[in-house]
Structures are given as C-alpha cells and as structure tokens.
Amino acid sequence: MARFKINLRGGAFRSVFTFTADHWRRQPFRLALIVGAVLVATLADVLTPLYSGRLVDAIAQGAAGDVVAWNAAVAAFSTLIALAFGAVVFRHIAFMGIIALTLKMMSDIAADAFHRVQRFSTDWHANSFAGSTVRKVTRGLWALDLLNDTILVALLPSLVMLVGSTLLLGWYWPLMGLIVAVGSLVYIAVTVSLTLGYVAPAASLANSWDTRLGGALADAVSCNAVVKGFGAEDREDRRLAKIVDKWRLRTDRTWVRGTWSGTAQGVTLLVLRAAVVGFTLFLWSRGQASAGDVAFVLTAFFVLQGYLRDVGMHVRNVQRSVNDMEELVDIHDQPLGIVDRPGAKPIRIGAGRIDFENVTFHYGNHRLPLYRDFSVTIPAGERVGLVGHSGSGKTTFVKLIQRLYDLNAGRIVIDGQDIAEVTQSSLRSQIAIVQQEPILFHRSLAENIAYARPGATQAEIEAAAKLASAHDFIARLPKGYGTLVGERGVKLSGGERQRVAIARAFLADAPILILDEATSSLDSESEVLIQQAMERLMVGRTTLVIAHRLSTVRALDRLLVFDAGRIAEEGSHEALIRRDGGIYRRLFERQALELTRGLM
Template identity: 80%
Template sequence: MTSFRNALRGNAFRSVFQFLDAHWRRQPARLAFIITAVLVSTTADVLTPLYSGRLVDAVARGAATDEVAWNAAIAAFLTLLALSGGAIVMRHIAFMGIIDLTLKMMSEIAADTFHRVQRFSTDWHANSFAGSTVRKITRGIWALDLLNDTLLVALLPSAVMLVGSALLLGWYWPTMGLIVAAGSIVYVALTVTLSLGYVAPAASLANAWDTRLGGALADAVSCNAVVKAFGAEGREDARLSRVIGKWRHRTRRTWVRGTINGTTQGAIMLVLRAAVIGFAVFLWSGGQATAGDIAFVLTAFFVLQGYLRDVGMHVRNVQRSVNDMEELVDIHSQPLGVEDVAGAQPIAIEEGSIEFENVTFHYVGHATPLYRDFSLSIRPGERVGLVGHSGSGKTTFVKLIQRLYDVTSGRILIDGQDIARVAQASLRSQVAIVQQEPILFHRSLAENIAYARPGASMAEIEEAARLASAHDFITALPKGYATLVGERGVKLSGGERQRVAIARAFLADAPVLIFDEATSSLDSESEVLIQEAMERLMVGRTTLVIAHRLSTVRALDRLLVFDRGRIVEEGDHVQLVRREGGIYRRLFERQALELTKGFA
C-alpha cells in the first residue's frame, strides 16, 4: 500500500513538472534571462566570504599606515561593495523577469483551464461541484506563483551556493570542502525524503478535504432557498461541521509532520555547524589557517547555512505547490468527452431536416443501451412533440441532436450533415433551446436575453421580450432591462425566468428550435400568450417540443411517444387519443381527470 501511494506521489510530481516545463518552453528567452541573472547574483554571494577573509587578513597584517596592508584592505573592501551591489542589481533583474514570466503563465493557465472546463462534457459538469472546480483552479494558479519563485530564485541559488562554496573551500582545504559537500548533500537528501515521503502524502489528503470543504460550502450556499424552505439550517451546520472536522484532522496532521521535518533539519544543521567550525579551529591550531582564513570559513559557512536552512522551506514549498497544483493539472489531463474532429467545419443549416440513422447510444457505466438501432426522420419545418414517461428517452433525444453526447454507433444528420463531423459551437448556435429549468447569468436582463445574439440591438431585445410576454414585467422593474437578476436568476420568479429564457430563444432566430416543457413554470394567462407566440415562431422552423403537459403539444404536426428508448406510438393528437389502450391516450385521460378534479 505504501509503495502504491509513493507511486501516485511520483506520478503527481512528474505530471506537475511536465506541465510546468511545457509552459516554461513558451517563454524560453525570458526563462534564460532569469536563470542567468540568478547565477550571476549567486556567484557574487559565493565570492563574498573569500574577500571578507582577505579584508580580515589585510587588517590583521598591519596598521593603516602600512601601505601594502592599506591597499589590500581597500581592494578587498571595494571588491565586497562591487559584489554586493552587483548581486542586488542582478537579483532585482531576476525578480522583475520572474514577475512577467509568472503572470503570463498564470494568465495563460487560467484561460486554458477555463477554456477546457467550458468544453467538458455534460456528464463531467453533472458530477462536479462548481465550487470545488473554482477552488482547484484558483488554488492551482497561485501555487504556480510559489513554485516558480521557489525553483528559480530560491532552490537554484541554493544549489549554486552549495556547489560553489564546496569547490571554493575545497580549493584551499580539500577536507573542509569534503565536509561541507557531504554534510550539505545529507541535509538536502534527508530534507527531500522527509518532505516528499512523509509530509507530501498528508498534504495531498488535506488538500482533498480542503476541496470537499469548498464544495460543501458552495453547495449549501447556492441551495440556501431550499435550506430555508425546510428549516434545515441546523442540519446543514451539522453536515458542514463533520466535513470541517475531517479537514481539521487532516490539516493538523500535515502541519505536525511539517514541524517534525523542520526540527529534524535543525538537528542536522547543528551537526554540520559543529563539524565545520571544529575543523576550522583545528586548522588554526595547527597553523594551517590565518585569522582571515577563519573569517573566510565562518562567513562562507554562515552564508551557506542560510541557504541550506531555507532549502528545507523551499522543498516544503515545492511539495505544497505540487499538492496544490495536481488537481489543476489533472483537469488538463482529462479527456473533453465530446471533441471536435480535426478540421471540423461550421455546419450550415438551411432547411432543418433531422435524420437518426441506426443510432445506438448508452450512458457511461450503463451496460444496456438506451437507444439501439434507432432510426427516425423529421422533415424540414415539421413541429414534433416528444411525449412519454420520465426516463423514456425524450431529453436524451434532444441532447444527442445538440451533440452533448456522442452516439455509440450510427449517425445523426441535419440537412444531410453528420453532426459528429462539424464544429460543436456552430451546431449549437443554430439550435435554440428553452430548458425546463432556465438558468440565467448574474448579469442584466438585457445581457441575458442578448446572450443568444450578442450583437442584437436594444429594439430587437425588447421585441423578443414582447414575444415572450416578458416586456411588461421587465419595464415595471426599477432598472428595467438593466436589472441584475442574481446568481442563476434567483431574483426572478420561476415564471419570469422562463419567459426571459424564451425571449433569449426568440432572439436566436435559429432554424431548429427545442422547447423542453417551456411553459411549465407559467401561469395560465401567460401560458396562452406564450403558446401563441410559439406558434408564430414555429412557422418555417423545425421544432421539437418535450411535453409533460399535453395541452402544449395538441396542435403540433406529429407526436412521438417514447418508452425505454423506443418510439412506441406516432401520429397527431387526434390519432393518438383515439388509440385504444395507447400510452398517449392514458396520459391524456389522466391529465384531463386531474384537471376536472381541480374544478370540482
């Protein structure tokens, strides 16, 4: 089990660094510029202890009146100033470069991820919390900021300082160089091992619960109306408390392991300090080192110690950044589900004929197909009603036409064009749909209506609203068409949201129309007005109407009665209502009886 977890951890690091490398390669010149600046500034730090030692030797050699000692001291002093000034300038240049590098990467990754999430399949969105998805993206791009800083302006200088100091000290005293090199390698190796093998697994689990916490919060807040309707505030508090408890436990374990890791690093550093300083004193006692040499060794070690002490923090930052980024990277590794074929061209719909040719389709995870060898033709301009019990296949039928799912086999043609071979965006832009549960953006009413055609004029927006019987209630609002509707349109009633959605479909003026029980949320008076408007809109357009209230489909050209993915009855209202023992007739009689009881 441990080896399996380690393999997963290795895969996470590999995938994150491959992702990072791919984005670094988009800015090779800027990356090279940053690395060069970092190398130059760190080299200055490596040489600083050497000239500090020479300054001490010059001072110890004689009084200021000694010209040789004075010149040596001034030369060492000026060199130290030059090294320090150069390091500051080059470090500033490196940081300015990394600002531009990171911001460009963050912008590109945020845009690319949004682009990808928008194009994921309907199933993916149905199985994902919106709050969790947002959390993964925002946490991931900010982790990128920390990871870039850590690798380029923290760990890279540390590595240069380690190698440079070991070589420089080894040049003067090989044994000293060996002690510094060996001790530093042991320190870094143990730090990496503890961070990746001990802290990282706990941090990954803590992040998973952090994501769940974000999802639970978003789920409860977005459904607050339901919570209030059932007086369930206490129940939701208890549910969130359980999630917070798990999150707290996992996070505490991560922090405790990080603390143990830091203490272990401190102990190793103490041993290394004792070895270096002890050997320096030994060299001095044997006459093999001057006061300046001791100053050189001590300064070099304390500068190196600062870098090494920070290595532990940097490795932890890398580990934490990878943990925070792995869910973002995973989004980029997932298949879109429904993808455009290479070279897909826009579809051109003029007449609006629809053809299902031997279509077989089943949902992922379902062994039995919903549709098997399903064939059907819908003529241009035909108005077709889809009727049947819930789960009979009506909604899936229209989703297949929109290509929200790909068929398992067979083809769906519109005006003779296979919809699997054309660009999805062009297909859906020419299929207007009014959903049973209308969804609006937290934008103005005018923007929501114009979403179907962004370039529409205000006059066109208002005309679409009139056709949908929405103009009157909109103009009665204090800000009229500029009114913000709230998240998912929560500030409007169900009937108002439905009419705005219908107005949006009217404005689209698409050759193919889909109404998914478009009048279900309307009062009787508005329903009559909308049905009249729908009648006018349907003229000359291919129209599919999913209906549970059969009054909506009585005047349509043809009705298709679905049952378990098959069309079991077909005809107009009059033909089907006369069929003895038919499903449509049974549904119609049941609704008529309920209506009669309502008036009794």
C-alpha cells in the first residue's frame, strides 16, 4: 500500500497535471484572462475587511451629524460597494473565460481520445471492454471540468486570499500575521496529507471498480440476446451483484475516509479560530486595537476562514479529479501500436499481386513465432482458398495483409509496394473484407452499405444490394434503406446482416477481396444466389477465401493448406483430394462424414 501511495503522488498527479498544463498552454490568452480576473476579484475580497473596519471606526468616532465622521463613513461605504462591484464583474469575466477554456479542452481531449482508441492495435481492442473505455473517457472529461474550476477559480483565489490577508494583518500587528500564516499553513498541510495519503489511494481503487462495473454492464447489455437465449437473467443479476458489492465496499471506504479527513480539518480550523479571536481580544484589552480594528480582524479572519474551509473541499476535488482522469491520461500516454512511418505515402493497388517475403511473425510476448521465414506469392487476380485447422495461421495471414500487426522480420509487398511503407488507411480502403460475423453500425441500412464508399449514390447502393441478394428484404422493411439496424445490427437476422456486409463489399469495388466464409450464415436459397454473385465479384480481383466449410472452395484457383504457420500443401481441390494421407483430404473426408451423419 505504501508503494501504491508513492506511485499515486508521484505518478498519477504528475501525469495528470502535466497533461492538463499541456492543454492550458494551447490557450494562453484565455488562461491569462482567467488568472488576471481571478486575482483582481480576490484582491477586492482581501481589502473588504480593511474598509469594513474603517466604516466601524467612522461610526464609532462621531454622530451622524459630524461631517468628518459622515464623510469617512461614506468614503468607506463607497469603497466597499466599489470593491464588491469589481469582484462581481471580474468573477463574471473569469467564469466566462473558464467556460470557453474548459469546453475547448474537453472537445480537444475527447477528439484525441477517440482518435487514439480508433487507432489502437487489434490486440488492445480484443483485451478491452468497450463500455469500460467509454466510461474512462467520459468520466475523465467531466473530471477535467472540475479540475479546471478547482485550480483556477477556487484554489488560486484561496492562495491569494491567504497571502493577502496575512500581509495585511501583519502590517498592523506582526504577531497576528504570524499566527494566521502558521495556522493556515498547518491547516493546508493537514488537508493535503490526509487527502493525498489517506483518501486518494482508496478513491483510486474505487474508480477501478467503477470502471469494472461499467464494463460488466456494457458486456451484459450488448449480449442480451445470449442472456435471453439461455434464460440467464438471474445468473447475470447475481454476477453483477458481486461486482456491485465490491464497488460499494470500495466506495464506502473512500467516502468514510473523506468524512474523517473533513472532521480533522474542521478541528484544525477551530484551533486557528480560537487563536485569532483570542489574540484580537487580548489586543483590545491592552488598548492596542479599536472597535474598527476588531471588526477588521474578525471580518478578515472569517472571510479567510471561508476560503480555508473550502481549501479542504478543493483539495479533495483535485484528488477526485486526478483519480478520475488518470485512466484517461493513460489512454493518451499509450502507444498506438501500429503507426504510419514518417513520410508514408498512399498505396496504389492496381492488379493486386501479393508477395510474402521471408516473413517472421509472432504475437505479443509469444516466444515461438507463428511464421518463420515464410514466403508465398499470390498472383494478381488469383482466387485462393486458405484452409487448415483452427490456429494454423489462416486468419493471421489476412490480418498481416491488412497490416493489423507489424512483422518481426521480412516484408509483405502488394504490386511491388511494401505495405509497411504506406499509409494504413490507403491500404485498407483498397481491400474489401466480408467477415464471418459481420458488424454493422446502429445506423441506416443505406449508411451501412455505403460505409465502403461514403459518396455512393442511392442507385449505386441499391445496385450493390441487389448483387448481394439484399435488396428484396430491405425493400419490404417499412423504412426501406432508411431502417436503423440496431447496435451491431441486432435488428437483422444473421443472414440479413451477412448480405448487407456483402453488399458493402460489392460497393467497395476493391482490387483485393477477403472473404471469411462469407456465406456461412445464409439459408440455402440465398447461398446459391450469393455464390453466383461472388463468382462475378471475384472476376479480375485477387481473392482470399478463409474456408471453414471446404465445399465452398472447390471452384477456387488454388488452395493453401496451413499447418502450424507453414503451407503444408497447395494446389487445386481436385489435386489435393487425391493426395493420400494429405491434410486437406483428411479435413474434407471428416466434414463429408459429419454431413452424412447429420442427414441420417
């Protein structure tokens, strides 16, 4: 725990404040305006007790008919009104400035976080809950709002008030200034040490469970169809209840620690109040302070006390903001994983020839490479099936072509261009892919189909849908192509989602096509239509088909049979099926036997 606290103080706070200061520097004029306005408004508060004391002295020195006393009272009163008016005006300027500053910062940070999350590696997304990621970003954004308010329009005025009041009181009574200065510093030290050393570690742990809670909620809600399918609502309730219990315990500990911290601050402030008021009475009893002086000291102290009391809350808010922002800052600090190299240019794919040249690749920290000195050529326009057991390297093969991972050695070349030297967006925009489990946006069907080519006309969208045998079912929907499909396309059947994804690939019209068993979710009638459409789509394109059902690859030009990251066999379906003891033949016979048993 001690080691955790040290990391929290030195690590999280430093990184969050550095992150925030970097964004402040992007708006220097607004920051200067806010600080200047806050300083002027706070100085008005510092001087208010002084003129309150002068007003009391003027009243105490003579009756209302005394011209000198009256003029002194009016002058003090006028100054008090002017100070109050100035404080209101400059605080308004500060608040308007911080609104603009904070909204610009939140917008920039949200855009940057989205930019980075979109470009994080495939592994990062596979290991992260979408709900947790969204919660980290949104919680961090609102924490930034609180942090800006606390530092710029709360803590800064408190510091100015403390210094100003101490100097002003010390000017009249040096010992009084010393008491206020020492007492205030002790109070601040107690507040900071309790907040950072006692409350913050508990708050950080509570936030981690808050993130897990958000992830668990998103996971269960997004998979609600599976929950309903297995009648598992009660089971999910119990699972979430365990996480909620942990979250409640961690949050309860944070809040209780915060309460004890607040009580300790209140006791410290009470001791300081007794010292100041007691010393003021001592000065009055010795004739060293007039009624106006007493009013000045008491007013100054109670104004200062209000600021000091708020210091505890402000420090707690800073601590809470840092805890809430640290996961957002972690997202900002994480490397993107796959990045375009300096000077990378767009790739121009024409024919679509693909060459793997002595490729070595392994995932993450895996010691043994999946591919070692792996080479293969796929001529332009060839239709190639990728076959093999699960984990043999088929899916990795197409992911490397899309540059979802960087190689450990060797290179992949398309039409003579090393894909590591070109921009990722240009590469992937010229590779159409239909996944085994298509993912759709919660947008209209037209938008989902046109995602491959945003500028496509309605006629082009409908033409692609017709080629994919999707137009008829879309036309029967009440809103047709304007129908929203639900999150991840849940409003559509599996076959309908697949046909929309295929229509998207038709519209992309890319020179390289990747099909991950694209007809696996279709009924028999649609499958025949799609197979015919796919034959047309493959013409003139380099096509890679990840085959799970071997019956779908018979008509392909060549089959690559993968085994533990190497190509164990290659050839046409007819050639491989005749190879005694071959991997492909065993796989094909096994599937044929399973199909025969299923029909019996």
